Amino acid sequence: MTAHILDRPVLATLTGRQGHLAIPHGGAMRMDPDYGLFAATVDQSPESLAALGELVRARGNVGLVEPVAPPPVSGMQVVSSAVCLQMVAEAVAPAWDVTFDMLPLGDADAPEMLALATLTKPGPFFTRTHQLGDFIGVRVDGQLAAMAGERMRPDGYTEASGVCVHPDHRGKGYAARLLREVTARILARGEKAFLHSYADNATAIGLYESLGYRGRREVAFTILTAG
Structure with missing residues (x-):
């Protein structure tokens, strides 16, 4: 059976349109750590796994998104391991009226974006993660409330990510409306949208389904560190 491009999304990303962000080493590669911690190997040979370990020691922690969790890597320790549900949208729910403006976010907003992501933990977010694609947000009295x-x-695909809302501004529909807009823009480019949710987060999955x-499919998200 032919593998689907999303079965190994990190490998497909770092050998495709975002290949300029890849730091290759033997049979392994990782995203530039200013942008993210994602990494992949071309196969699970001892040589490729050893190369992955060398990348971790040289460049810091990595996160793997694979059909199954990786085998043990010499000199590496598992920081965390979780099952995620990979979800795809080929159509999006109709838009609805909102009482807030959705604003484009960019380099000038980067410190606030990083602070919001650090506070709310929507997933790995670093100093240049905001440059991986288009971001939009909502400001309330000048404060970045959601993005x-x-x-x-x-x-052929773009991942919707970085969806988060400041604790002081939850319950106002920001997350749903922003994610709906991000998804619609991806589809309008002729691509399909996808995202990842922890498989046991029924509330989030229900929101994504409504959109x-x-x-x-389920995938394993594993973070490795040197040790």
Whole structure:
């Protein structure tokens, strides 16, 4: 059976449109750590796994998104391991009226974006993660209250990510409306949208389904560190 490009989204990303962000080493590669911690190997040979370990020691922690968790890597320790549901949208729910403006976010907003992501923990977010794709947000009295944007971009797909809302501004529909807008923009470019949710987060999955996302498969998200 032919593998689907999203079965190994990190490998597809770092060998595709975002290949300029890849730091290769033997049979392994990782995203530039200013942008993200994602990494992949071309196979699970001892040589490729050893190369991955060398990348971790040289460049810091990595995160793998694979069909199954990786085998033990010499000199590496598992920081965390979780099952995620990968979801894909080929259509999006109709837009609805909102009472707030959705503003483009860029380099000038980067410190606030990083602070919001650090506070709310929507997923790995670093100093240049906001440059992986288009981000939009909502400001309330000048404060960045919510945001959503794009991350991995395998050919034909773009991942919606970085969806987060400041605790003081939850319950106002910001997350749903921002994610709906990000998804609609991806689809308007002729691509399909995808995202990842922890498989046990029924609330988030229900929200994503209401916007048009459907579960595709489970994947293992594993963070490795040197040790």
